[in-house]
Amino acid sequence: MHDFLIMNTLGYPILSLLVFLPLAGAIPLLILKNDEAAKYWSLFITLVIALVSLPLYFKFDRTTALYQFGESHTWIPMWDINYTLGIDGISLLLILLTTLIMPLCVLCSWRYITTRVRPFFACLLIMETSMLGVFMALDFVLFYILWEAMLIPMYLLIAIWGGPRKIYASIKFFLYTLAGSVLLLVAIIALYLENGTFSIPLMMGQDYSSVFQIYVFLAFFLAFAIKVPMFPFHTWLPAAHVEAPTAGSVVLASVLLKMGTYGFLRFCLPITPEASIFFMPYILWLSIAGIIYGGFTALAQSDMKKLIAYSSVGHMGFVTLGIFVFNVHGIEGAILQMINHGVTTGALFIIVGMIYERTHSRELALAAGVGKFMPIYVTFLGFFSLSSLAFPGTNSFIGEFLVLAGAFSKSKIIAACAIPGAVLAAAYMLRMLQKVVWGGEKNPDQSYLQDLNVREIITLAPLLIFVLWIGLNPAPFLDVMHTSVANLIQQVGIAGADQQSLIEIAKLVIPQ
Amino acid sequence: MKMALFFPELFLLLSCLVIFLLTLGKMSSSTVRNITAALSVITFLICAASLKLEGDLFFKAYRIDLFSQLFKLLITGGVAVLLLFSHELKGIDEKIRTEYYLFLLLSALGLVMLVSSVELLTIFVSLELSSYALYLLVPMRDDHGGLRQQMEAGIKYILFGVVATGVMLFGMSYLFGLTGTTYLNELVPAVNQLITSPAAIVGIAMVMGGFFFKLGLFPFHFWLPDVYQGASNETTAFIASIPKLGAVALLIRVATLAAPSAEALVDLLMILAVCSMFYGNLIALVQKDIKRMLAFSGIAHAGFVILGIITLKDTGFATAIYYITGYMLMNLACFLVICNVSVKGENLAISDLTGLYKRAPLMAFTLAVGMFALAGIPPFVGFMGKFMLLAGALKAGHLPLVILAAINTAIAIYYYLSVVRISFCTDPEERPAVAVAPLAQAVSIALVLIIIIMGVMPAAVVDFATLAVRGIM
Incomplete structure (x- = not known):
């Protein structure tokens, strides 16, 4: 029915199952009276979801860039809004x-959550x-609904179970992200009026005018850059994290910040390619600014959570x-x-949470010298x-290496400017480790x-496995994305190709 | 068979009569309340049964069609919900509670008749029937603190109301003078030919003014905050949600006069909508009394509804109906909480909701759903309404308006969020638990479910509303 979608052939709607299983799992939590049971139930449900998601990897067709495991149902016919799910290598x-x-x-x-366990x-x-x-x-409408609906539970997570300045942090988080995404909604509607559909793949590769692309891109950019968060839209992040x-x-x-960059990949690049090329130099410089700024600020932190937040x-x-x-390398x-x-x-x-549970402080100075008493802990930390x-x-080496290799082939100066960021990362992480x-x-x-x-x-072991796995053998992870990228x-x-003039402008801002 | 067409109104009138007879006796107020609630539920069912009726009455001044029946269903449904959850009228003196119910039903009767009226004088009479009953409800409140707040509110309400009515009558006289008829169906073609003449535009705008007053649109909004604050919680719940349905119904009827195009009118409405949204949202930010806050939020939402009207298309009108229906439900959910948390019917400051999650978990949850829905966060009905209004307005080419409206949703979130924050993120300290009657609990769960279901599956309601609107265009 759609040429961009390979319908699901697993015999059960795996994507819908993944989406609705957690929601269904949340309902018994409202009825359960026992906090311990609630914990085991949540663990069980999340583990089941993790298992259900595994076939996605094994059954994934690496040779096509189409969206797979697709599902599509009519939802609001009047506006041609469909419930369409599908995944690709990205x-x-x-x-x-x-x-x-x-x-x-x-x-x-x-153990960290002691009050209002079930709602948590x-x-x-x-x-x-x-x-x-x-x-x-x-x-797009489905996307936007889920994108916005997420604010409510995340707001509650920070506002109810957060630290001393939770009110400030949670409201700042909510206001920033909401303010960023209201214009996204306008851009979505504008795209709908151009195309007559809300289907994301059908919006890609259309011949929009340059001016239209630039407006849409700016609306996208504001929403996604706040979510990432890119410098200078990052100020909500340290507060929320801490x-x-x-x-x-x-x-x-781990997940929310990725939605911003996912948005760039899924929407900005394919839907507004001309505008992406037009704005590319500015975004590259903003990225460099973020790398350097994040590094220096992280270096100055005495609160471990803040340090990691700025490193993000x-x-x-x-x-x-x-x-x-x-x-290819860059993406x-x-x-x-x-x-x-x-x-x-x-x-x-x-890891910071674990030390906080023990010392009730995230101050670096108060956590000094725990290596002698917590050898396993510091091994993980190391x-x-x-x-x-x-x-x-380790995993990040592969990622950063690829990014820098990509940047290097684009512009040596850009790559050179990003290098100090890597050095700063060593400085602040080793400082904390020491x-x-x-x-x-x-x-x-x-x-x-x-x-x-x-x-x-x-809790930590699976993550360590992936650190080393991706670090030593990244091929299984890169495999799945080649075609889509x-x-x-x-x-x-x-x-x-037909926008040489834009590239000429871009060259002015980025020296080759 | 003509009787059958008029049956919902007749039954409501009969109910009023029953309550009137009860006012002569000495029945306990809880019995009266039960009777009224039962009557309102029956009226609702009758409206549901007569949804598909069609016909004219009273020399074609009164039209029964899908449009009017849909609104009757919504209005009587709202009244039934209100009566079901306000199980005792805390803010009203025991002695006059029976009369209170009488005027409440009379006001509902006026609204029910209003949405069927297709002739200017009938519209006027129905509107006044509904308004005068309401004017009386406001000062019926107990005197809290000896400030006579309710009197002030009542006077303000009636004075502004009379002025708005005057403006509307003046507009009607223009329309009559231009066309020589008071029947809407004859007015439509006549006005369409004159739509470029300033007199027609002024006439339509002034007639709309009377409904702007009901809706609380800038610059007819002055009464809202004071009346919301001065009237008892139950009265405010009524004023805040149900007459607005009638106002939107009639605005749509009047707007069909201007369809398909009337640039001057659209520009005017657009300016009013923007002013309304900014004014309402910015002032709501600093409110301490929750009813006052909801009043300013209501002004902002009135601006939003106008987004649907200015498209002058059936889809736009249908979205406006969807939005105002959702707005009524969200508002009722919020007021359900306010009525139940308020111990003696006094006004609630936002800080009185401190620790509500512990004192009454269901109320806190309902309030949170209501607030997030009003703020337009998915998956609630407020979001879908907002989304479709913005989409429709953008389709009609009003990009600046859509951007300003979108910015407003970002402003509004702050004050809605602060209510959620107070009720979920603070400790109750010394404040006592809130007892909520089982019936009110059931109604609140039902409201929450409807708010979510309408938000996730809007298609059925919007399609139905579109069908209804097409019938009158």
């Missing part, structure tokens, strides 16, 4: 990342529904850098880096810190600390 890994992260979020909240897990599950839906939606409970921070870092700004700068160099590196950031930064937030600074052999593991002469008394228990080790570059390239 969204597949993000979906798997989400289903991997969620059980770990449940595990890391096991219900919020987490509703989050999972909307996050998975965002990555699968191929209808105040959110561990699971909230993990979801925020830097890492996401690498992702947007990779996306907007418009070549594949960017997608891989999205996954890497999800794994590594998620793990780091869990691995994830190295991963975060893109040490060879302080936490060994500290100095005046370490606080840490002898009361218990090392990680089995539950906590199980090639198709994406072709979509941008077609527009670029």
